[in-house]
Amino acid sequence: LYRTALAYAAAAFMFVAGAAVVWRRTVAWGAAALTAYYALIVVILMNGRVLLAHYAEFGTYSDVAEQLAIAAGGLIVYAASAKIDADLAARLTRLGQLAFGVCALLFGGAHFVYMNLTAPLVPQWLPPSQEFWAYATGVGQIAAGVAILTRVQARLAAILLTTTYASFALLVWGPMLLADPSSHWIWSENALNLALIGAAWVVADSLAQPRRHTV
Incomplete structure (x- = not known):
């Protein structure tokens, strides 16, 4: 029962925190709450x-990464919106990117x-084959990860990663x-x-020319 x-x-907490992120006045609080929840609890x-x-x-590691990616995006949103020192914000942003x-x-x-398990998810009508796109998107995500970690064409990689997930x-x-x-599983x-x-969009935006000023 407990x-x-x-x-x-937890569902109520995520609903309230998610709503807080949408509202500009409470975005920092909402992002902090979601980051803490996904990083510490989940x-x-x-x-x-x-x-x-x-x-x-x-x-096991890829499953954990799904939750960690959400926490990373939340951390970057918090760093960009909270009234904190610019140097701390930059460090938190980089931590989220990494x-x-x-x-x-x-x-x-x-x-x-x-x-x-991956190849059958690709539509059969998509040429040249399901396996091709499963491998291609796998390589693409690995390349994007390397780019973000090394800061070599990192923003382009994050944009392409956002496009990949949208596809x-x-x-x-x-x-x-x-x-x-x-x-419920598909939902x-x-x-x-x-x-x-x-999260990928947030990372891409954070890799643009810095716009944050010291508070």
Whole structure:
């Protein structure tokens, strides 16, 4: 019973924090709350035990990366909107960029490790083959991760990564949702992909010419 109560409490918390991010006056508070929740509660407390129990499985790391990527995006939003020292904001922003870069590496690697699961998600009508696009998007995510980590064409890489995740929504998850709107799993995958689009967009924006001033 207490787990059900905690699940509802977490859902309410995310709803309120998400709404706070949308409102300009509370965006910093909302971003801080979501970053703390995903980094401390989801990544460390909830997934920490799973990571220790299944440390030899690549999927464990790519699953954690999905939550870490959201936390990274939230951290960058907080750094850009909070009334904090410019140097601290720059360090937090770079930390978020680095975390997201590592996540991109893991996402791309998962395409190769789990090709048997990734390729069937690609529409069959898309030439030249499902495997080609599964490999191509895997390579693309790895390349984007390297670019973000090394700051070599990092913003272009983040923009292309945003476009890639948007294409997943249009070609994979969106059509699956239309075909089976009652599937909670498909709804959650669409929500996750939408969050990754937003996080990648935030990273790309943070890699543009700095516009933040000292508070």
